[in-house]
Amino acid sequence: MATYSHGVSAPIGRRPAARSRRPFLQREGVLGWLLLSPVLLVMLVLVVWPFSTAIWMSFTDKSIGREANWVGLANFSQVLSSPRFGRAIQNSLVFTVVAIFLKFVLGMAMALVLNKAFFGRNFLRAYLLVPWVLPGFVAYMIWRWFLDPLQGVLNYALTDIGLITLPLEFLSSPASAMPSVILAHVWRSFPFFGVAFLAGLQNIPAEQYEAAAVDGANGWQKFLFITIPGLRHVILVVLMLATIWTFNAFEPVYLLTGGGPADSTLVYTVLAYEMGIVNMRLGEASAVPVMILPLLGMFIVALSGLMNRDE
Amino acid sequence: MRHDDDAVVSRVARRLTRRRFVALLGVTAALPLAAACGQQASTPAPKPDAKPAEAAKPAATAAPAAPAAQAQPTVAKPAEAAKPAEAAKPVEAAKPAAQAPAAPVSGTMIFWMYKTRLDPFDKYRTERIQAWGKQSNVAVEIVEIGTSDYGKRIPAAIESKTMPDVLEAGDDWTQLLQPRGLIADLSAVYQQIDKDQKFAPGAKAVSTWPDGKQYIIPIGTSANLLIARDDVLKEAGLTPPPKTWTELFDHSAMAQKPPRIYGLGQALSNTSDGNLWVEVLQSYGVRFADDQGKKATFGNFPKEAAEVIQLVANGYAEKKVFPPGVLTWDQTGDNDAFQSGRTIFAFNPLSIPAWIRDNKPDMLPGVGTYLKPAGPKMHVQPVGAVAMSVKADSPFRDKANELITFLYDREYFKDYWPKSQWGPTTEAHYDNPAFSQSWLKVRVELAKTGKPAAWPDVQNQAWAEMNTAFVIPRMLQAVVSDNKKPEEVFQTAAEEIDKIYKKYEKA
Numbered sequence: 001m002a003t004y005s006h007g008v009s010a011p012i013g014r015r016p017a018a019r020s021r022r023p024f025l026q027r028e029g030v031l032g033w034l035l036l037s038p039v040l041l042v043m044l045v046l047v048v049w050p051f052s053t054a055i056w057m058s059f060t061d062k063s064i065g066r067e068a069n070w071v072g073l074a075n076f077s078q079v080l081s082s083p084r085f086g087r088a089i090q091n092s093l094v095f096t097v098v099a100i101f102l103k104f105v106l107g108m109a110m111a112l113v114l115n116k117a118f119f120g121r122n123f124l125r126a127y128l129l130v131p132w133v134l135p136g137f138v139a140y141m142i143w144r145w146f147l148d149p150l151q152g153v154l155n156y157a158l159t160d161i162g163l164i165t166l167p168l169e170f171l172s173s174p175a176s177a178m179p180s181v182i183l184a185h186v187w188r189s190f191p192f193f194g195v196a197f198l199a200g201l202q203n204i205p206a207e208q209y210e211a212a213a214v215d216g217a218n219g220w221q222k223f224l225f226i227t228i229p230g231l232r233h234v235i236l237v238v239l240m241l242a243t244i245w246t247f248n249a250f251e252p253v254y255l256l257t258g259g260g261p262a263d264s265t266l267v268y269t270v271l272a273y274e275m276g277i278v279n280m281r282l283g284e285a286s287a288v289p290v291m292i293l294p295l296l297g298m299f300i301v302a303l304s305g306l307m308n309r310d311e
Numbered sequence: 312m313r314h315d316d317d318a319v320v321s322r323v324a325r326r327l328t329r330r331r332f333v334a335l336l337g338v339t340a341a342l343p344l345a346a347a348c349g350q351q352a353s354t355p356a357p358k359p360d361a362k363p364a365e366a367a368k369p370a371a372t373a374a375p376a377a378p379a380a381q382a383q384p385t386v387a388k389p390a391e392a393a394k395p396a397e398a399a400k401p402v403e404a405a406k407p408a409a410q411a412p413a414a415p416v417s418g419t420m421i422f423w424m425y426k427t428r429l430d431p432f433d434k435y436r437t438e439r440i441q442a443w444g445k446q447s448n449v450a451v452e453i454v455e456i457g458t459s460d461y462g463k464r465i466p467a468a469i470e471s472k473t474m475p476d477v478l479e480a481g482d483d484w485t486q487l488l489q490p491r492g493l494i495a496d497l498s499a500v501y502q503q504i505d506k507d508q509k510f511a512p513g514a515k516a517v518s519t520w521p522d523g524k525q526y527i528i529p530i531g532t533s534a535n536l537l538i539a540r541d542d543v544l545k546e547a548g549l550t551p552p553p554k555t556w557t558e559l560f561d562h563s564a565m566a567q568k569p570p571r572i573y574g575l576g577q578a579l580s581n582t583s584d585g586n587l588w589v590e591v592l593q594s595y596g597v598r599f600a601d602d603q604g605k606k607a608t609f610g611n612f613p614k615e616a617a618e619v620i621q622l623v624a625n626g627y628a629e630k631k632v633f634p635p636g637v638l639t640w641d642q643t644g645d646n647d648a649f650q651s652g653r654t655i656f657a658f659n660p661l662s663i664p665a666w667i668r669d670n671k672p673d674m675l676p677g678v679g680t681y682l683k684p685a686g687p688k689m690h691v692q693p694v695g696a697v698a699m700s701v702k703a704d705s706p707f708r709d710k711a712n713e714l715i716t717f718l719y720d721r722e723y724f725k726d727y728w729p730k731s732q733w734g735p736t737t738e739a740h741y742d743n744p745a746f747s748q749s750w751l752k753v754r755v756e757l758a759k760t761g762k763p764a765a766w767p768d769v770q771n772q773a774w775a776e777m778n779t780a781f782v783i784p785r786m787l788q789a790v791v792s793d794n795k796k797p798e799e800v801f802q803t804a805a806e807e808i809d810k811i812y813k814k815y816e817k818a
Contacts, residue, residue, distance in 0.1 A: 065487070150635065150648055151651060167636075171639045173638075260788060278779045279776050
């Protein structure tokens with residue numbers, strides 16, 4: 001007992017002395033921090049600083065070219081009392097949920113089709129990526145011209161074939177403006193889902209499908225019990241990223257409708273832009289995304305939890 | 312080999328103590344910050360020996376001045392120049408600078424040029440500025456800024472302290488720049504030009520600040536004017552122009568032939584064009600704020616506002632004079648519609664007929680340009696200007712003044728106006744042959760009779776926010792697209808305007 005105790009306690013007792021004598025760089029922890037420091041520095045300068053500045057600004061009356069004064073929660077109460085804020089949150093949620101659903105369905109269909117071997121598959125893979133590759137500005141301006149009631153291709157075509165006599169106002173009618181914006185956005189973004197799912201599909205072992213076929217599983221059952229579980233991680237990551245991107249989308253709404261008509265497509269990013277850049281009230285504008293932060297935070301935590309549970 | 316490596320690591324590690332490691336991190340952190348600070352000064356600061364007025368400004372020596380302040384000797388406390396009374400400070404400080412012998416200034420003068428849709432005109436102006444640079448031995452970098460980019464570029468430049476040395480922009484930007492002490496007093500330059508060429512009443516109205524000083528020098532007057540397809544109107548047996556807003560809607564309805572051609576190509580969207588309806592409301596007797604521009608009064612005019620709302624709602628739903636898409640038109644929507652021959656009326660600066668002259672000359676004789684129609688209470692025809700201002704702390708202030716004077720050359724303006732889309736700024740320009748053509752005569756009329764922006768209300772920050780928040784276009788959108796009741800939308804708009812004015816009441 002005594003020997004055992006001695007054998008164990010001796011190295012423990014020596015540890016502090018050994019650590020203090022070890023050269024600084026040879027300590028694993030120090031080297032680790034040293035290697036991490038560039039990334040931490042970049043994060044500090046490019047993420048933490050602007051982020052904390054925005055939060056601080058939301059408690060001030062900062063406007064362009066003027067000093068900021070602390071105003072407490074005044075900006076938040078100002079924003080909350082505006083009916084436009086409620087409308088913007090509602091529209092942001094509708095835009096995000098519908099667009100994500102459509103992108104998921106189309107992306108999955110694209111991945112399933114492109115995972116099969118057929119003539120021209122490589123061409124089609126590249127072709128379907130075009131909307132994603134196009135700069136957002138170009139893509140949405142194309143849609144704007146396409147849907148324009150006076151000079152747009154779509155209205156010309158529909159009039160020419162006699163389906164309509166007067167042009168349709170896709171972007172300037174409250175009923176069709178939001179669906180039109182969502183359509184344009186989905187068109188541009190679904191290839192990302194498709195490519196990500198395709199990469200995931202190619203990692204599912206073919207033996208699983210063969211075994212399922214031997215057991216008599218049909219296509220739907222294979223999709224439900226092999227494909228979806230096999231893609232689980234990809235789906236979670238893609239959904240998390242895409243939801244954040246879609247919720248924060250600015251270009252589609254700003255370029256297609258500017259938030260109109262009558263705020264029917266106003267999303268929170270456009271509202272913050274109007275307040276901050278157009279009206280130059282940076283403090284008030286910062287309060288808008290700061291209030292959205294908990295919502296997005298909860299969403300990220302929930303999805304991260306799901307991913308961690310699997311691991 | 313492994314043993315050798317260990318020895319090297321050990322040697323390095325011995326040299327790198329904790330203190331040195333922390334110091335290394337500190338230096339690494341300081342590098343990007345230093346680089347970022349360096350980037351902020353896009354316009355080069357003058358060298359220590361190039362401070363022309365420092366010695367001539369005794370007050371500056373009394374105050375503990377930071378190095379940056381020393382590099383801006385001609386401006387006294389720009390941030391404090393918020394009130395018009397305080398705006399006198401820059402002028403007082405500027406005098407010694409003007410009297411001091413011109414010191415050599417190194418670096419490049421940044422000139423933000425207002426980009427029009429007329430390339431030959433922009434080229435002509437660019438060449439003139441470059442000619443001055445060559446003659447005066449000053450390197451000038453001309454950056455063309457599109458109309459729609461100003462809203463993003465100027466606020467960003469203010470916050471990053473990278474404002475250009477000379478800025479060409481709409482006169483409305485003075486509202487933002489002057490109270491923040493960001494632009495220099497140009498009264499001396501203004502007086503000099505006025506003595507020689509006499510500024511037109513409209514140009515004088517937009518250039519003169521409430522304190523009686525001038526912080527901008529206009530290079531062209533402009534405004535949204537009524538542009539009409541006279542040929543189409545005459546075909547329908549109508550005599551242009553419509554004298555009142557009601558007549559405008561009637562003429563639109565009578566002459567249009569949808570879907571080929573619509574009557575009124577006027578935005579009802581969230582763009583500055585959509586704010587035309589603010590002027591219509593004023594011409595019907597609505598006042599948005601009291602005489603001081605402090606308290607909102609829009610809510611006191613439900614009857615007058617209802618007339619305008621009804622006029623627009625009827626025009627949209629019954630007479631159907633608006634082309635499809637006006638609810639989400641951007642700034643170019645009315646241009647595109649009129650230029651493609653799809654509308655009879657548009658409200659625009661004369662860039663539309665100028666474009667027609669260059670691209671569809673056959674169409675030009677059928678196009679008329681007029682002052683806006685009147686309302687039952689008054690005629691509201693604001694005039695604006697594209698104008699030059701000089702950065703208050705620019706090391707090129709004196710040179711910039713020279714440049715402005717150089718640009719205000721009578722000979723230069725002889726060729727300037729025929730290429731321009733703007734109207735005259737001085738009485739000396741009235742007789743330019745450019746304004747003798749039928750569609751250009753209205754420019755002289757505008758320069759003579761135009762009222763400052765916001766008139767009869769007061770142009771201030773609250774007014775600006777009411778416009779940039781598009782309260783009035785959104786009010787009209789709610790009626791025509793959401794079918795809301797006029798009283799309801801009026802009440803909402805009144806509350807919103809009230810809230811905006813309250814924010815600025817104490818300022």
